[in-house]
Amino acid sequence: MSLVELRTAILAKNDDLAAALRADLAAAGTYVVNLLSGPGSGKTALLELLLQRCVERGVPAAALTGDLATENDARRLARSGAPVRQIVTDGLCHLEADLVRDHLAGWLPEGTRLLFVENVGNLVCPASYDLGESLRVVLAAVTEGEDKPEKYPTAYRWADLVVLTKVDLVAACAFDEETFRASVQGVHPGVEVVTTSARTGEGVDGLLTRLLPPLP
Amino acid sequence: MSLVELRTAILAKNDDLAAALRADLAAAGTYVVNLLSGPGSGKTALLELLLQRCVERGVPAAALTGDLATENDARRLARSGAPVRQIVTDGLCHLEADLVRDHLAGWLPEGTRLLFVENVGNLVCPASYDLGESLRVVLAAVTEGEDKPEKYPTAYRWADLVVLTKVDLVAACAFDEETFRASVQGVHPGVEVVTTSARTGEGVDGLLTRLLPPLP
Numbered sequence: 001m002s003l004v005e006l007r008t009a010i011l012a013k014n015d016d017l018a019a020a021l022r023a024d025l026a027a028a029g030t031y032v033v034n035l036l037s038g039p040g041s042g043k044t045a046l047l048e049l050l051l052q053r054c055v056e057r058g059v060p061a062a063a064l065t066g067d068l069a070t071e072n073d074a075r076r077l078a079r080s081g082a083p084v085r086q087i088v089t090d091g092l093c094h095l096e097a098d099l100v101r102d103h104l105a106g107w108l109p110e111g112t113r114l115l116f117v118e119n120v121g122n123l124v125c126p127a128s129y130d131l132g133e134s135l136r137v138v139l140a141a142v143t144e145g146e147d148k149p150e151k152y153p154t155a156y157r158w159a160d161l162v163v164l165t166k167v168d169l170v171a172a173c174a175f176d177e178e179t180f181r182a183s184v185q186g187v188h189p190g191v192e193v194v195t196t197s198a199r200t201g202e203g204v205d206g207l208l209t210r211l212l213p214p215l216p
Numbered sequence: 217m218s219l220v221e222l223r224t225a226i227l228a229k230n231d232d233l234a235a236a237l238r239a240d241l242a243a244a245g246t247y248v249v250n251l252l253s254g255p256g257s258g259k260t261a262l263l264e265l266l267l268q269r270c271v272e273r274g275v276p277a278a279a280l281t282g283d284l285a286t287e288n289d290a291r292r293l294a295r296s297g298a299p300v301r302q303i304v305t306d307g308l309c310h311l312e313a314d315l316v317r318d319h320l321a322g323w324l325p326e327g328t329r330l331l332f333v334e335n336v337g338n339l340v341c342p343a344s345y346d347l348g349e350s351l352r353v354v355l356a357a358v359t360e361g362e363d364k365p366e367k368y369p370t371a372y373r374w375a376d377l378v379v380l381t382k383v384d385l386v387a388a389c390a391f392d393e394e395t396f397r398a399s400v401q402g403v404h405p406g407v408e409v410v411t412t413s414a415r416t417g418e419g420v421d422g423l424l425t426r427l428l429p430p431l432p
Contacts, residue, residue, distance in 0.1 A: 003222060003226070006219060006222060010219070038254045038255040038256060038337065038338075038339075039254040039339045039360055039364055039367070039368060040254060040257075040357070040359065040360025040361050040364060041256075067367055068340065068367060068368060068369065068370070069366065069367060069368075069369050070366055070367055072363060072366070072367070091370065093309070093338075093340035093341050120340065121254065121339065121367070121368070122254075122309075122338060122339070122340050122341075123254075123255045123337065123338070124284065124309035124336065124338050124341070125309050125338075125340070125341065141256065141359065143256065143357065143359030143360075143382070143385070143389075144255055144256025144359075145256050147288060148255055148256060150285065150286055150288070151255070151283055151284060151285060151286055151288065151289075151337070152255060152284060152285075152337070153284065153285050154284070154307065166359070169359070169385070169388055169389070172385055172388040173359075173385070
């Protein structure tokens with residue numbers, strides 16, 4: 001079997017697992033949000049605020065957080081009061097559906113309405129792996145520049161929502177939001193872009209409202 | 217053949233190719249610097265300045281720049297006046313030695329003393345692939361936070377030099393350099409850290425001096 005054939009088989013198996021996981025979680029009333037970005041885009045800081053808001057609003061939420069190494073992110077996120085579990089991939093550059101399924105088994109609290117899955121910080125490989133999510137969100141920090149959508153097209157093409165983070169640094173970085181939005185639209189016409197700052201809290205409540213599933 | 221066996225075979229083949237390429241380039245008097253970082257860490261901006269300085273100082277330098285998509289970076293870098301060639305990986309998440317070798321063949325100007333290879337923006341996968349470089353440099357932007365070395369240990373463990381970029385934004389990001397340096401030392405004790413800003417030019421001349429090979 002060639003590498004291409006092997007990769008195709010792995011992706012097909014992952015897709016099947018992800019579809020089954022999505023069906024199981026939907027049946028349990030759990031809506032899954034997959035958060036994707038490069039390293040240092042502010043996924044964890046934003047997720048900590050989102051979990052805090054869920055606790056405050058009485059929305060049963062939980063998070064799985066993936067990293068190559070360390071349990072640091074799980075410790076940070078647990079400060080929110082929401083249930084959090086770390087997935088240490090031990091070098092694997094992305095999460096896969098079986099890792100998500102195995103870490104949920106026997107852990108996910110019954111009645112969880114919103115489950116966040118924070119992927120490994122990598123704007124390339126995670127884009128190919130369905131994790132059973134209902135919504136895929138790509139984060140871009142203003143500190144990364146305006147051109148990332150066209151340079152990492154797969155991540156943006158398959159995103160249901162784009163979140164621009166660290167907008168408190170727009171002036172310091174001389175970031176041009178219109179250029180960024182044009183780059184997003186060039187890769188994925190029509191996709192919504194939401195702006196946030198974990199430092200000031202700007203946009204976080206609106207984002208959570210956008211992420212919440214419709215009430216059953 | 218299992219995925220692990222296949223991956224081991226691919227890496228072993230790449231290592232052999234890289235060793236041969238390093239020997240060929242050394243024989244031709246060309247010293248190769250492999251630049252690694254996540255997306256938006258400022259690799260291209262810093263490289264543009266380094267190439268400009270090489271042109272000004274009369275150092276024969278050239279660059280290969282890798283991206284999933286677009287020739288944008290080659291266009292930016294060519295403004296320096298140095299020879300630049302784009303490698304479009306078409307989805308591949310890292311460069312490999314054969315891609316570098318094939319793009320150098322018939323293109324690399326004779327007498328090139330310093331060849332920069334700008335890897336795909338990804339702090340995970342490129343760390344496993346030797347490209348025939350003499351020096352491997354990992355870039356971290358202050359905008360990414362202090363904790364990336366321990367969270368992406370492979371990239372830092374195999375780096376010969378760490379370059380901290382965008383230091384003009386230290387105050388805006390409330391970045392703590394000592395915490396970052398401690399994180400670096402925890403993963404790779406003794407490795408040197410150089411601070412730079414492509415916006416102000418701080419540290420760029422010193423970095424180039426550090427990167428230049430000893431005169432034959």
